[in-house]
Amino acid sequence: MTTWIRLATPAALVSTVAAPAYAVQYLSIAQAQKQAFPSATAFAQLDARSWKAQSGGTVLGLIVVDHVIGKHLYIDYTVALDPSGRIKRVDILQYRESYGGEVRDASWLAQFVGKSSASALKVEQDIRNISGATLSSHHVTEGVKRIVAAYGNRAR
Amino acid sequence: MATAPDRLRRARPLLGTFVEIAVAHAVPEVMAAAVECAFDSIDRIHRCMSFHDPASDVSRLNRHAAAGAVMVDPWTFQVLETALELYHRSAGLFDVAIAPVLQEAGLLPGPIRARPPEPRGSSADEPIELLPGHRIRFRDRNVAIDLGGIAKGFAVDRALDVLQEHGVPQGLVNAGGDLAAFGAEPESVFIRHPFKPDQLVCQVQITNEALASSGGRLDLVEPSSVARQAIIDPRTRRPPDAIAGASVRASSCLVADALTKVVMIQGKDSAALLNHYRASALVVSMSGEICVTLGWLGGENLAA
Numbered sequence: 001m002t003t004w005i006r007l008a009t010p011a012a013l014v015s016t017v018a019a020p021a022y023a024v025q026y027l028s029i030a031q032a033q034k035q036a037f038p039s040a041t042a043f044a045q046l047d048a049r050s051w052k053a054q055s056g057g058t059v060l061g062l063i064v065v066d067h068v069i070g071k072h073l074y075i076d077y078t079v080a081l082d083p084s085g086r087i088k089r090v091d092i093l094q095y096r097e098s099y100g101g102e103v104r105d106a107s108w109l110a111q112f113v114g115k116s117s118a119s120a121l122k123v124e125q126d127i128r129n130i131s132g133a134t135l136s137s138h139h140v141t142e143g144v145k146r147i148v149a150a151y152g153n154r155a156r
Numbered sequence: 157m158a159t160a161p162d163r164l165r166r167a168r169p170l171l172g173t174f175v176e177i178a179v180a181h182a183v184p185e186v187m188a189a190a191v192e193c194a195f196d197s198i199d200r201i202h203r204c205m206s207f208h209d210p211a212s213d214v215s216r217l218n219r220h221a222a223a224g225a226v227m228v229d230p231w232t233f234q235v236l237e238t239a240l241e242l243y244h245r246s247a248g249l250f251d252v253a254i255a256p257v258l259q260e261a262g263l264l265p266g267p268i269r270a271r272p273p274e275p276r277g278s279s280a281d282e283p284i285e286l287l288p289g290h291r292i293r294f295r296d297r298n299v300a301i302d303l304g305g306i307a308k309g310f311a312v313d314r315a316l317d318v319l320q321e322h323g324v325p326q327g328l329v330n331a332g333g334d335l336a337a338f339g340a341e342p343e344s345v346f347i348r349h350p351f352k353p354d355q356l357v358c359q360v361q362i363t364n365e366a367l368a369s370s371g372g373r374l375d376l377v378e379p380s381s382v383a384r385q386a387i388i389d390p391r392t393r394r395p396p397d398a399i400a401g402a403s404v405r406a407s408s409c410l411v412a413d414a415l416t417k418v419v420m421i422q423g424k425d426s427a428a429l430l431n432h433y434r435a436s437a438l439v440v441s442m443s444g445e446i447c448v449t450l451g452w453l454g455g456e457n458l459a460a
Contacts, residue, residue: 004424005453007358007438007446024176026167070377072353077169092167092174097376130356131333131367131403132348133374134308134386137169144169 022130023096029078032091033063036080050151059083062155064147065093068139072097079144085152090144166191170202171308173332179319180326180339190322194315194329201314204229205307207255207264217292218255218300225291233290235303235310238410240284242306246418246429251390253283255300261393263386264302304386308334309368309413316409329409336366336409350401350440353379357401357446358438366409370416371401371440389421396421400442405452406435 027035033043037053037060044052046062053060061082068075076093164187165178177194179187206212213232220226228236242250258264284301285293308331316336319327326339337343342361349355350371360367373386389396402419406412411433419426419437427449430437436451 003450004427004439004447005450007448008444024165024167026165068377070375071379073376090169092169095167095174129328129330129335129343129345129362130348131330131335131345131369132353132401133350133369133371134332134334135173136373136375137173137332138375139377140169140174141172 023094023098025094027078027091027093029065029093032065032078032080032093035091036063036078036089037061046154050154052155053080059156061088062151064151066143066147068143070139074098075140077140077143079147079151081148081151081155083156085148085155087144087148090140092140162187164188164191166195168195168198170195170198171206171311171331172304173308175311175315175332176328176330177315177319178328178330179324180341182322182324186322187324190319190324190327193322194318197314197318198311198331200229201231201307201311204232205235205303207302207304214301214303217294221292221294222297222299225285225287225293227289227291230290231310231314232303233286233292235306235410236284236292236301237286238310239303239306239414240282240286242414242418245432246422248390249418249421250305250414252301252303252306253299254388254390255302256298257388257390257393258302258386259300261388263388305417306410306414308332309366309409309411312336312366312409312413331409334366334368334409334413335362336412337362338364347403347438348374357440360405360452362405365405365407366412367403367405368409368412368416369401369403370420387417387420396423398442399423399439400444401440403438404430404435405437406433411435 033051039055040053040060041056042054044054046052050062050064052062061080063078063080065076065078074096078091078093080088082088163180167174167176175198177191179190204213207214209215213228217226239252255264259266283295283299285295287293312329312331312334313336315329316327316338320338326341328337328343329335342363344359345362345367346359347357347369349357353374370387387395399420402416404412404415404419406415412435415430415433415435418429419439423439430449436449438448438452440446
């Protein structure tokens with residue numbers, strides 16, 4: 001028989017840990033270029049945000065860097081296109097969520113978390129994974145479509 | 157965060173969310189190859205199970221499976237098998253054939269069928285038939301499926317398999333909050349408040365298990381759209397009105413992902429189903445009350 005245990009009432013929620021800043025650096029632009037086109041010997045800059053991947057005299061494709069900036073979200077990402085203008089891959093370079101605050105009350109967590117929360121929460125070091133409502137990648141998907149439309153015929 | 161040389165962390169937009177894969181304690185070449193292959197497996201699931209892609213198995217089934225059997229990817233078949241088992245065990249509360257109701261509610265795109273199907277009980281004729289050779293047939297023209305409530309969990313499980321097949325000793329796959337991890341090091345996971353995304357409800361340690369959460373979709377670019385609830389109670393055809401968010405811990409992410417939907421709808425009455433799958437849960441009610449099952453806390457915490 002499963003029983004339920006109440007952890008907090010609405011009144012207790014006032015002291016909920018607030019305002020995480022969640023940031024991850026996954027790849028630099030150079031790393032993303034190399035990962036998308038491992039056999040490329042050179043990346044020739046096409047404009048402020050795009051590079052042609054070349055191997056000897058052959059064009060392998062194009063890589064474009066773009067970003068999404070929202071109220072709480074900052075994302076840098078790259079789109080790699082093959083010479084026919086089709087998407088080869090999309091990589092997230094940097095992800096940052098910011099609410100502009102600090103964790104206020106880590107001791108509230110200790111009530112039920114157990115051992116691991118004995119030390120104070122170190123924002124950006126301890127917050128590695130967040131679960132909750134599914135994060136929408138809608139704006140990145142729209143950005144990828146715009147890049148394909150703008151650069152699709154320039155990847156040759 | 158500085159990345160240690162024996163760690164690798166990558167993210168890509170897949171399955172309508174951000175999928176992150178992190179590995180550790182293997183040589184860089186092995187880790188890089190494992191992560192690439194794991195993303196490939198998620199990409200395959202994305203292509204098979206997207207409701208939005210007209211070439212996906214799901215779209216082909218929704219167009220043709222009422223007229224005759226349609227062959228699908230073995231993975232799509234496997235997900236539907238589990239979905240039907242969950243449908244029966246949850247007395248119809250977990251229902252992948254809810255797509256027409258979601259379309260009617262504006263939660264999924266596409267034409268609204270002339271006559272949305274009547275709510276089905278667990279005793280009703282099975283609307284989705286699983287046939288030999290990975291073939292699927294729908295009994296009714298009004299049946300349309302959406303695997304959005306289960307595909308992310310399945311993708312996490314498959315990606316984790318790939319990492320382990322490559323011999324990586326420590327790994328984590330996180331598909332927008334539905335996640336699973338293996339290895340000796342526990343992973344800290346913070347659970348976000350369902351309607352205050354800047355607040356955390358609690359922290360849990362995940363070791364060789366999965367955790368999934370539901371609470372609608374979160375748009376951090378235009379946060380005004382946070383409230384959009386993508387879960388519908390098949391009995392009322394309305395979003396659940398008592399539970400704001402649910403998280404489930406289970407041995408597989410597929411099960412954890414699917415059970416969050418049932419817990420969202422059923423609240424504390426989901427205890428028997430959670431027990432059956434040896435899963436534990438945390439629920440946040442609309443009034444802000446937070447409750448967990450005994451299993452969620454674990455034996456150590458109870459002794460303290």
